Amino acid sequence: MIRTGDDYRRSIQDNRDVYMNGERVKDVTTHPMFKPLVDIRARIYDMQHDPATADVMTVTQDGEVNAVGNALPYTQDDWWAKRRATDAVLEDVGGVVTRVGDETVGEMWSLYDGTDVLNEVDPQFAKNIETHIGKVLKGDPFHVSANTDPKGDRSLAPQDQDPDMLLHVVKETDAGIIVRGAKYETAAAYANQAFTKPTIANWGNAELSDYAVGFICDLGSPGLKFLCRGGFAGTRGDARDYPLTNRFDEVDTIVIFDNVLIPWENVLFYRHTKAASFIRATLHRYSAFAFVQRTLKQADQMIGTALFNARQTGLEKQPAVQEKLSQLAIWREGINAHLTASIALAERSPAGLMMPNQSLMMTGRCHALNNLPAMMHIARELCGGQICVTPNVAMFENPETKPWMDKYYTINDRWVAEDRRKLLAFARDLLNSDYAGHRLTFQLFAQSPPFAQSGAVYRNFDWDGPLNFVKNGADLSDRVMDGIAPKDGDSAVLKYYGDALRKAAE
Ligand SMILES: Cc1cc2nc3c(=O)[nH]c(=O)nc-3n(C[C@H](O)[C@H](O)[C@H](O)COP(=O)(O)OP(=O)(O)OC[C@H]3O[C@@H](n4cnc5c(N)ncnc54)[C@H](O)[C@@H]3O)c2cc1C
Structure with a gap:
């Protein structure tokens, strides 16, 4: 099933307890700091119906039309279709939005892959996973991700401090579990629902824990409070001075769970700490692709902005400028190559889905993100100091100042003051503004912190290749190859974790 933008808007007008800037928000669909993103999300739903975009946004499966982003991937073509749909969205909205559903829904497919392992620990929840995979397809919800708790003092176990620093179960009832805590x-x-699971944290070595819980949280549930950081939209005067700030701010929230009932049918795993570790290890097996694809589009924004500026000012012909532009292109094409190769060398998952090649995708994520700050700095440099000293639009319009602004910001017949102002305002918002800094931090942390991203590389790179090459070259004995753990993408990983889990369950 596919929803429309208005279906989506109605679904979040459920009197949820949302606060921003210390005030209760009555309706997120009309509040000026939420509306721009709600409208973009609604447009994504409407693109599924728009004759111009419906083909790229939807897929027909078993006679039913579903969103491409929600469809489980079985073939390489499915991945090309997902990549095309994401590109279509970002081109349509004219910017980069990440947490709009397709980037998070893949976490559910990792869970699907883990069904056998989770079954071995505790079979009562396996059918819930399948039900929810189906529900995403049939209900077309806006699905987000909840991992990170406030955590408190990391040197202490959660039970040795305010226990709510990490989300945990406080009670079981016939209807479900009652949870307390908070998540960013x-x-x-x-959004409509969040796959909620434990963070990477020191939540103890016990085999069973009230903190090891994963579930689908209906974001309209009673007892939830959404305490949002201040939005950016409307905070910097005229929207024309900050075109990205005013359209693309994806509002982050600390979601308080004040004794929230999670019905049993929404519980996906519970109490087994090894199950929680397994979920964490494979979480981004699919969703990293959509995340990295966003960085590719961000690279295009940076290249386009820097090149337009170099062209405007006649600097493009300078070899030193071309060299800097090439550095941006090399980084951009590195991301493109990782994404493309991860489809070309895609791997079959334990549950029979098609995973992007894990090693190429996880190394691609690090290549994209580790280089992002340096690349932003090159783009900033290529745009020159004028991006931070240029007056705002009001100065270009005031009759007293306009002649001066026109004089100094018109370069030639092609580049008149108005376009130069627009480009500089766009560049400032992309590279220098509060929004730009936030966006950089989002890329750094939103999917997982850098050490966890490196961890995913470590678990997925095929170390055997270099080891065997050296073993043979140095004529080492077979003994040196003992005790090597399998990779995340390896079907052996199920056995590896399965054995550990079975032991834990015993
Ligand atoms: C813009 C933004 C959006 C976000 N959106 C979401 C979201 O939608 N859902 C969600 O669940 N989370 C989200 N997050 C939270 C994000 O996942 C966390 O910020 C991230 O996991 C880091 O956790 P922390 O902030 O508690 O940092 P900390 O745990 O305090 O870590 C800080 C630093 O300490 C070091 N460190 C900590 N632990 C270790 C370790 N074990 N090994 C090595 N170094 C370590 C690292 O340098 C790390 O970066 C978002 C964050 C940002 C900034």
């Missing part, structure tokens, strides 16, 4: 979740205030 981008977009939760205007």
Whole structure:
């Protein structure tokens, strides 16, 4: 099933307890700091129906039309279709939005892959995973991700401090579990559901824990409070001076769980700490692709902006400028190559889905993100100091100042003051503004912190290749190859974790 933009808007007008800037928000669909993103999310739904875009945004499966982003991937073509749909969205909205559903829904497919392992620990929840995979297809919800708790003092176990620093179960009832705690979740205030699971944290060595719980949280549930950081939209005067700030701010929220009932049918795993570790290890097996694809589009924004500026000012012909532009292109094409190769060398998952090649995708994520700050700095340099000293639009319009602005910002017949102002305002918002800094931090942390991204590389790179090459070259004995752990993408990983889990369950 596919929803429309208005279906989506109605679904979040459920009187949820949302706060921003210390005030209760009555309706996120009309509040000026949420509306721009709600409208973009609604447009994505409407693109599924728009004759111009419906083909790229939807897929027909078993006679039913579903969103491409929600469809489980079985073939390489499915990945090309997902990549095309994401590109279509970002081109249509004219910017980069990440947490709009397709980037997070893949976490559910990792869970699907883990069904056998989870079954071995505790079979009672396996059918819930399948039900929810189906529900995403049939219900077309806006699905987000909840991992990160406030955590408190990391040197202490959660039970040795305020126990709510990490989300945990406080009670079981016939209807379900009651949970308390808090999670940081981008977009939760205007989404429908969140796959909620434990963070990477010191939540103890016990085999069973009230903190090891994963579930689908209906974001309209009673007892949830959404305490949002201040939005950017409307904070910097005329929107024309900050075109990205005013359209693309994805509002982050600390979601408070004040004794929230999670019905049993929404519980995906519970109490087994090894199950929680397994979920964490494979979480981004699919969703990293959509995340990295966003960085590719961000690279295009930076290249386009820097090149337009170099062209405007006649600097493009300078070899030193071309060299800097090439550095941006090399980085951009490195991301493109990782994404493309991860489809070309895609791997079959334990549950029979098609995973992007894990090693190429996880190394691609690090290549994209580790280089992002340096690349932003090159783009900033290529745009020159004028991006931070140029007056705002009001100065270009005031009759007293306009002649001067026109004089100094018109370069030639092609580049008149108005376009130069627009480009500089765009560049400032892309590279220098509060929004730009936030966006950089989002890329750094939103999917997982850098050490966890490196961890995913470590678990997925095929170390055997270099080891065997050296073993043979140095004529080492077979003994040196003992005790090597399998990779995440390896079907052996199920056995590896399965054995550990079975032991834990015993
Ligand atoms: C803009 C933005 C959006 C976000 N959106 C979401 C979201 O939608 N859903 C969600 O669940 N989370 C989200 N997050 C939270 C994000 O996942 C966390 O910020 C991230 O996991 C880091 O956790 P922390 O902030 O508690 O940092 P900390 O745990 O305090 O870590 C800080 C630093 O300490 C070091 N460190 C900590 N632990 C270790 C370790 N074990 N090994 C090595 N170094 C370590 C690292 O340098 C790390 O970066 C978002 C964050 C940002 C900034």
